[in-house]
Amino acid sequence: MYQYNNFDRQLVRQRAAQFRDQLTRWQAGELLSDEFKPLRLQNGWYVQRFAPMLRVAVPYGEISSPQLRALARIARDFDHKEDHDTRQANAGLSEVPTLPDRCGHFTTRQNVQFNWIPLSRAADVMDLLAEVNMHGIQTSGNCIRNITTDALAGIAPDEVADPRPFAEIMRQWSTLHPEFAFLPRKFKVAISGAAEDRAATPWHDVGLRLLRNAVGELGFEVRVGGGMGRTPIIGSVIREFLPWHQILNYLEAVVRAYNRFGRRDNLYKARIKILVKAEGQAFVDQVEAEYRDIVAIDGAPHTILEAELARVSAFFVAPTPSATAAAPTPLSEAERAGFERWVQRNVAVHANPALRAVTLSFKRPGQAPGDATADQLAQAADLAERYSAGEARVSHEQNLVLPWVQREQLVALWREAQALGLARANIGLLTDMIACPGGDFCDLANARSLPLAQQVLSRYQDLDELHDIGPVDLHISGCINSCGHHHSGHIGILGVDKDGQEWYQVTLGGSDGSTLSGAATAGRVIGPSFAASEVGDVIESVLVTYREQRQAQERFVDTVRRVGLEPFKTAANAVRVSTAREGVSA
Numbered sequence: 001m002y003q004y005n006n007f008d009r010q011l012v013r014q015r016a017a018q019f020r021d022q023l024t025r026w027q028a029g030e031l032l033s034d035e036f037k038p039l040r041l042q043n044g045w046y047v048q049r050f051a052p053m054l055r056v057a058v059p060y061g062e063i064s065s066p067q068l069r070a071l072a073r074i075a076r077d078f079d080h081k082e083d084h085d086t087r088q089a090n091a092g093l094s095e096v097p098t099l100p101d102r103c104g105h106f107t108t109r110q111n112v113q114f115n116w117i118p119l120s121r122a123a124d125v126m127d128l129l130a131e132v133n134m135h136g137i138q139t140s141g142n143c144i145r146n147i148t149t150d151a152l153a154g155i156a157p158d159e160v161a162d163p164r165p166f167a168e169i170m171r172q173w174s175t176l177h178p179e180f181a182f183l184p185r186k187f188k189v190a191i192s193g194a195a196e197d198r199a200a201t202p203w204h205d206v207g208l209r210l211l212r213n214a215v216g217e218l219g220f221e222v223r224v225g226g227g228m229g230r231t232p233i234i235g236s237v238i239r240e241f242l243p244w245h246q247i248l249n250y251l252e253a254v255v256r257a258y259n260r261f262g263r264r265d266n267l268y269k270a271r272i273k274i275l276v277k278a279e280g281q282a283f284v285d286q287v288e289a290e291y292r293d294i295v296a297i298d299g300a301p302h303t304i305l306e307a308e309l310a311r312v313s314a315f316f317v318a319p320t321p322s323a324t325a326a327a328p329t330p331l332s333e334a335e336r337a338g339f340e341r342w343v344q345r346n347v348a349v350h351a352n353p354a355l356r357a358v359t360l361s362f363k364r365p366g367q368a369p370g371d372a373t374a375d376q377l378a379q380a381a382d383l384a385e386r387y388s389a390g391e392a393r394v395s396h397e398q399n400l401v402l403p404w405v406q407r408e409q410l411v412a413l414w415r416e417a418q419a420l421g422l423a424r425a426n427i428g429l430l431t432d433m434i435a436c437p438g439g440d441f442c443d444l445a446n447a448r449s450l451p452l453a454q455q456v457l458s459r460y461q462d463l464d465e466l467h468d469i470g471p472v473d474l475h476i477s478g479c480i481n482s483c484g485h486h487h488s489g490h491i492g493i494l495g496v497d498k499d500g501q502e503w504y505q506v507t508l509g510g511s512d513g514s515t516l517s518g519a520a521t522a523g524r525v526i527g528p529s530f531a532a533s534e535v536g537d538v539i540e541s542v543l544v545t546y547r548e549q550r551q552a553q554e555r556f557v558d559t560v561r562r563v564g565l566e567p568f569k570t571a572a573n574a575v576r577v578s579t580a581r582e583g584v585s586a
């Protein structure tokens with residue numbers, strides 16, 4: 001893992017001290033709320049529907065045991081719903097008390113969020129984070145956000161090159177970059193270094209793939225202009241091969257062109273995807289001209305030297321595995337099937353044949369997808385320390401990956417994770433869904449996401465059934481901002497508002513661009529929206545149709561593409577008809 005140096009540490013601590021001063025002045029009335037707002041947002045503090053929401057940056061998802069413990073302490077000591085009860089009671093919001101607190105939430109962008117910390121305690125939280133080199137810088141606002149990558153970066157057998165040193169160099173370049181602090185809109189970069197794209201790069205403002213050219217040199221394929229929201233667009237390749245040492249100069253050219261020409265006049269058209277779509281080749285020409293100037297006139301100031309790449313890469317060498325405890329007792333017959341199923345779904349092969357990457361599942365009934373209670377955060381920290389050299393990764397699918405587990409320790413780890421409820425063998429299956437916080441927390445929501453997630457988690461508890469259905473990406477967003485990536489779900493659910501009621505649009509056949517899902521594409525709508533009470537049955541009818549229609553071993557998304565939407569539409573609309581009939585007879 002990258003270790004913060006004195007400069008990094010000083011930056012984070014001074015930021016925490018500066019934030020305390022800003023908060024104190026706001027509390028004393030010396031700063032107006034409008035003046036304080038951009039200052040808190042620059043540190044990851046949003047104010048949401050019922051309470052503030054804090055987003056903590058986890059650069060490219062890598063997190064250490066001490067950092068997980070700090071998050072556990074923040075969840076336990078600060079993330080308290082009761083601190084907000086007066087406001088909720090005044091607002092007459094009866095559903096609020098059912099929402100979870102004392103937990104952190106892993107996001108699709110490999111960050112962590114808290115939903116219930118009062119602003120009055122915000123400075124203490126920033127100090128605690130700074131002690132473990134964490135912060136909320138650039139987790140909000142129209143700047144370059146946390147650079148994301150593959151949760152298996154540096155350990156995947158299909159890797160061309162490790163993307164983490166590049167992600168770290170880009171983190172340093174983009175952090176507080178004075179020219180890019182006020183872009184037209186937020187800007188998200190993802191890097192994949194493997195043959196399989198596990199970072200959804202085509203869906204990002206900039207998506208980078210590491211590859212080798214015909215003579216074996218390392219470089220990047222550069223895509224620009226991907227994004228979801230109201231207008232889902234797959235990024236366009238604007239450079240098929242850029243030598244790796246030029247990547248910062250080229251990114252500078254891309255962001256500069258966006259900064260200059262992006263639509264600042266219209267919030268809904270401000271993302272780079274709209275500029276790339278509208279301007280096409282003219283945008284690419286602009287980037288190339290800017291790049292030529294950066295190289296020829298400015299002298300290519302951001303060229304990455306071999307020595308710098310070597311220096312940063314040295315932080316990412318494989319750690320010495322955690323000391324091996326006594327060999328676990330052999331599996332009993334009663335344990336065998338459960339263990340094998342877990343290995344099949346939650347354990348990934350590793351570039352080092354003696355090691356494995358293990359995913360701890362944070363998807364279970366009674367818990368919002370991606371939520372980790374204070375106890376679970378602390379338990380995950382212990383597991384990472386004892387089995388994974390003190391390191392974990394937040395995954396795009398809102399789980400935690402332990403990247404350095406010795407093969408012979410798998411049984412011991414499984415037993416412990418199972419006892420803690422973190423070994424559900426559902427990775428890549430229907431219940432391993434992505435969901436945004438939706439109307440339960442978010443001010444912008446049209447509908448709630450979490451009750452739908454709960455319906456599916458409760459309905460599909462039988463692992464035999466889940467394994468029979470096979471891989472399905474279920475993605476749920478509470479509004480068109482698409483934080484839950486519904487466009488790229490094999491099954492996508494989008495909350496829409498009709499006359500103040502919660503309704504849901506269902507799409508099928510979307511893809512994030514992974515090998516299993518095929519080329520990145522947006523799902524297609526299967527008809528008018530469904531009422532909240534119908535969505536569970538609609539999902540069930542879609543899956544029943546799949547099981548009727550599938551050919552041997554065919555996966556859900558492949559069946560949808562082969563047979564088309566019609567049989568699924570018919571099944572889903574039958575749910576609507578039968579609900580309407582029940583409504584009439586009641």
Ligand code: HEM
Nearest residue numbers: 107108109185203227228229271435436437442481482483
């Ligand atoms: C509750 C607080 C949140 C608020 C207010 C919020 C707000 C937004 C908004 C307004 C956008 C659209 C930006 C645009 O297209 O111009 C957006 C995009 C996004 N958000 Fe959130 N978000 C929140 C939480 C989350 C969470 C918890 C996640 C992850 C689970 C997330 C992941 C994303 C992603 C991946 C996008 C980019 C979608 C795209 O490609 O266009 N957000 N968010």
Ligand code: SF4
Nearest residue numbers: 436442445478479483
């Ligand atoms: S998709 Fe909409 S409801 Fe969900 S977190 Fe994003 S802005 Fe909020």
